[in-house]
Amino acid sequence: MKRREFLKTVLDNSVWVILSIFLIFNAFYTPRFFTVLNLRNILIHSSILGIVVIGESLCLLSGHFDLSVESTLALAAVVGSLLVKNGMGIFTSILAMLLSGGMVGLVNGMLIRKVGLNAFVATLITYIGVRGTALGIVEGKTIWNLPPSFCFLGAGTIWLFPVQILLLIGLYGVFHLLLITTRFGRHVYLVGDNQLAARISGINVDRVVVSVFVLSGFLSAFAGLVMAGRLNSASPLFGTGMVFEAMSAAIIGGISLRGGVGSLPMALGGVLLLSSISNVLNLHAVSPYWIQTIRAIMILFAVVLDSLKRRLVRYEE
Amino acid sequence: MLLQLENVSKSFGEVRALENVSFVLNYHEIVGLVGGNGAGKSTLIKILAGVFPPDKGRIYLEGQEVVFRNPKEAHNHGIYTVHQKMEEILAPHHDVTANIFMGEEVTRPLFRSFIPFIKVLAKREMEKEAEEILSRVGIRIDSVRRPIVSYSGGQRQAVALARAIRKKPKILLLDEPTAALGVKEKFQVLRLIRRLGKEEGISIVIVSHNLEEVFEVVDRIVVLRNGQVVGECSPSQATKERVVQMIVGGE
Amino acid sequence: MRRVALVVGIVVLLGLLLVPLALGQEKKLVFGYSAPGLGDEGQWNIQKGFVDKCKELGIEVIVTDAQQSPEKQNNDIETLIARGVDAICAVPQDSAAISVAVQKCNEAGIPFFTIDRGVTAGTVVLTVKADNVKAGAIAGEVMLRLLQGKYNGIAKGKVLEIRGQPGQDVAEQRAQGFHQVLEKYPDIQIISLPGYWNTEEGFKITVDTLTAHPDLDGIYYHADLYIPGIVEGIKAVKGEFAKVGDPGHIFILGIDGNPAGLDQVEAKLADGVVVQPLRDYGALIVPIIVDYLEKGPEALPKPGTVLVEEGASWSPAMVVETAAGLEIWTNVFYVDYLGAGDPNLWGNKPRE
16 A cells, blocks of 8 residues: 555656656766756746746636647747837837737637637637738748847846746646645536536636646746747747647647646646757757657656556545 | 426426426435436436426425526536536546535635645545535545545446535435335435435435336335326325336326 | 510610620730739748739739638639630649649639649649759858858857748758758868748747757748747847847858848848749749740740840750740849849839
């Protein structure tokens, strides 16, 4: 019985266990891996994906897909950069880009709850449409050389710490607390676990789902702001393919695609693991052709562990 | 008299589900509604639960006439339903406490003195109350922190009942409460229902087609056939054969 | 009887009305242009060059945009076939996937041309593209000179190569040319990593490589879109960015020549860029298509010849018969900060 408990604890924190093993292994076998500079690099690489993953996880926890995150990121980056380049104030521009993200989320939520579309279909529509809008606004152009104050969130430092790392930690903290200590957070989980039950118990499912998508939109837009600052530019092609990486990270972190199961810190573990893997591959400069395969194996591994864990807690008839 | 139905009728298109049904539920009473398929049991219980209104007839609760337009209004009058499928009412990956308090989570201000509008879940309080309810009605569950999937069918049904009890209902409507359970669990749940009726003082209406369990637990049996009340009896005075005869019809 | 006469009259009248319309349509050529994704600066310019040349010659163009989707591009081309255009020119998003549409086009008897990339199957009359191997080789030679300059004539150092999508022909050719030149010098170490044509990925590669190799001498990139990532990456690791000519400067050069790239070169952030004459592909190919429609295969340039036109950025261009069919490989040329402001470069031409 005690072994079973131990096993369960290990499996409950599987991402962190894998991540630790990975870090320790590479500390010995990858030159310059275990240096403050490189660990800082990994956190920097994680920040943008990490912020997107918060939004994606909120949606997944409530039992919905959000494919539109990467398009929203690009739209926000383009909108904000265009405004700021045309002489708009920094805060107005940032506000406008966050609002554009929120709007995309609102449209997603409305399409799902009011029009009654499946989340996959609804966000597929915005995934295509929003990227198209971003392309249209700047006619495919890349905007670059943004004002330093606009880039502060992406490239600035506070004392020794890059702002984007502080943002990553702060946002995970805030949203984790939101999820586990508030009624709203509890309702997000309950809606994802059993939507019918949640509705019968008087939870306003519409409001929960729409809020979740709006939050996801805000977060993606925020990630767009960080990315624009990070790269001192904005392109409508920003974040291409990122939605799959975001889903991979969430799944590796143990967030169930069926909803209601998982936690944000674990998803963060998934993000850090993915970033560490690509960091190590870069440091070694190994053949680039295998990186996708390695990523797939990692996901498979995590999913197998997850189903193992579930078998441990399930009641045996 | 806690609840009284007077000449209630309900039809769905051509189908007459209930015809001039009158029905009484007393304080602290457990009543079993029995009848064959399509006899009108479910329709009657759904009218009581506020799922749909009757076409005709009146409902009196503690002497006052009431109209339920939706389940929420029935809840507000203290009438709760526990459905036969737990899948429909429990969140499988959440712990017992979360399920008992689903939709009615207790919160407390995060900082009592300043910004009192930021409220967080009062987890400790909810857990304590959940344990209290469970032990009061004699449901044995080893931890309120374990998820529903780790419990058996009977235990899950017990959690569903505990959730209804927390709301301090006047009337509990149980729709085939033991349909999905094994024999041993069935009797545990029946004992639980009996205790709820006698010790907690909740009036209960059970819909069931299992006469065995109805005889075990109820004070009074009401027999429905073709949307009409065709007979009433007390289990101590009637035999099962007599009730079966009433259900299928013919003297 | 009178009714029948009326109907016949109306039909005849309508027919007469339609005749000049039909004649008018026949006189004007209609070309279809299938872009892989106009979101890309370079693609937009190729398209613009094509459309401008057509306008100049009084040809109508229907432009479709596949938005990076090979499948949509096939649909686009089928639509163009259905519209009955006289010729189709495409920049394939995916050389293999487009083959289905090319074959349908062959069946319909519409001549098919491509720019920038070839196709795997189906008949293409002519492909115009930049000599990507040559572009890579030029970059390699410049990098070699820069390294020799830094180390007093000795060819040594560490260079990071940020590639495009692994397996894609443009990326492979740009790598091939670069390696061909530098692999003769064993003391020059090349670290190659794929950036998947993604700015953020370029940033990560720069950061990680600089961490593993703080003594990095130069960075060679396969497309201008990597520049912001490279510049910010160096800043993130080194804390500051040393411009061209400043001590501690890391050589940065690559291929493309889009507006952002040229600006960076002019601002001395990057050493230089190998420019492809994207904007002028159209000026080269459109007259050839017109000739071909008029005179048939005779009108095509002969393999082995060199096309020259005074002042044209694509000139000189080689005509080559390859396994994939007839191709014209246009000139590419290196631009450093002295030449980056040239208004004739496509990247410096105004968008409208």
